[in-house]
Amino acid sequence: MRATRMLMFQLIRLVLLLAAVSIITFALISVSPIDPVQAYIGADMLRVGEEQRAAIAAYWGLDQPPIERFLHWLKAIVQGDMGTSMIYREPVLEVIKDRFAHSFVLLLAAWLLSGVIGFAAGSLAAMKQGTWIDRVIQWYCYALSSTPAFWAGLLLLIVFTVWLPIFPVGLAVPAGVSAEQVTWLDRLYHMVLPAITLSLVGISNIALHTREKLLEVLGSDYVRFARARGEQGFLLWRRHGARNIMLPAITLQFASFSELFGGAVLIEQVFSYPGLGQATVEASTRGDVPLLMGIVLFSTLFVFVGNAIAEWIYRLVDPRIKEGYRHET
Numbered sequence: 001m002r003a004t005r006m007l008m009f010q011l012i013r014l015v016l017l018l019a020a021v022s023i024i025t026f027a028l029i030s031v032s033p034i035d036p037v038q039a040y041i042g043a044d045m046l047r048v049g050e051e052q053r054a055a056i057a058a059y060w061g062l063d064q065p066p067i068e069r070f071l072h073w074l075k076a077i078v079q080g081d082m083g084t085s086m087i088y089r090e091p092v093l094e095v096i097k098d099r100f101a102h103s104f105v106l107l108l109a110a111w112l113l114s115g116v117i118g119f120a121a122g123s124l125a126a127m128k129q130g131t132w133i134d135r136v137i138q139w140y141c142y143a144l145s146s147t148p149a150f151w152a153g154l155l156l157l158i159v160f161t162v163w164l165p166i167f168p169v170g171l172a173v174p175a176g177v178s179a180e181q182v183t184w185l186d187r188l189y190h191m192v193l194p195a196i197t198l199s200l201v202g203i204s205n206i207a208l209h210t211r212e213k214l215l216e217v218l219g220s221d222y223v224r225f226a227r228a229r230g231e232q233g234f235l236l237w238r239r240h241g242a243r244n245i246m247l248p249a250i251t252l253q254f255a256s257f258s259e260l261f262g263g264a265v266l267i268e269q270v271f272s273y274p275g276l277g278q279a280t281v282e283a284s285t286r287g288d289v290p291l292l293m294g295i296v297l298f299s300t301l302f303v304f305v306g307n308a309i310a311e312w313i314y315r316l317v318d319p320r321i322k323e324g325y326r327h328e329t
Helices: 002-030 036-047 050-059 066-078 092-127 132-145 149-163 184-218 221-228 233-255 257-270 276-285 289-317 319-328
Strands: none
Touching: 002 066, 002 289, 036 050, 066 289, 092 132, 092 184, 092 233, 092 257, 092 276, 092 289, 132 184, 149 184, 149 257, 184 233, 184 257, 221 233, 233 257, 233 289, 257 276, 257 289, 276 289
């Protein structure tokens, strides 16, 4: 019963969140200085007359008042229709599926790298508190947290594609190669540098958070007793540290979905990676309202699901929460 109530509560929160995000996003688009018709016409603006502009606006429903356009869009969304992209001339759902297939692999690789490296670095810094290892890791994390993701991407491009031509400049596949000839090794090779760059966004937060939590554990009475019995090093960390710091790290890791998705927008632009982040920039700069609204809703759902998974994992793994459920039910 408790789990069912929690699920219903989260569903209500999701519906309210999607409604609020939709209203705010549509309101911001309505007051944006970007003219969707002009952006749609592009370089042919001088050769298109007023009648043609009016016909284009009527075709895409841009001649209607903002409230009427929003209600029309909302009605279509309820029926499962996200509309048609003005840029790609394809259904918005198809564009999101195609672009998210690239972004998901990139996000997953960066998410795993940031979690594993951040957790390991934070644990090592705490176990080596006060040593040069601890100082180097802290310096690295503080420098990383203040470094813009796009600047780090440009720096890695200069080092590993210009000075040391190890990785390609960009794109998700080799240029000039047909889709049938592209292998998964080619895709992986093109994804390495963007994934490393994007993982830098989350390493510092997880490492510093893990370090502070582990220092609290190491200062507890039961750890002092364990050290008195001769436990130290990896054995001490495995028996008394890992379990206590893993749950907060898991929660923080899943909560980093929003940061990773936001960082992907910039990283995909730097590396010309054809993912959802690049599509977001194109939709916003070229006034593609249906695509932008669809991406905003999808990204909101993506981040919400990540946070919900973290909460459910926390409740399933922590025995204290499970015992509390048993007493309540």
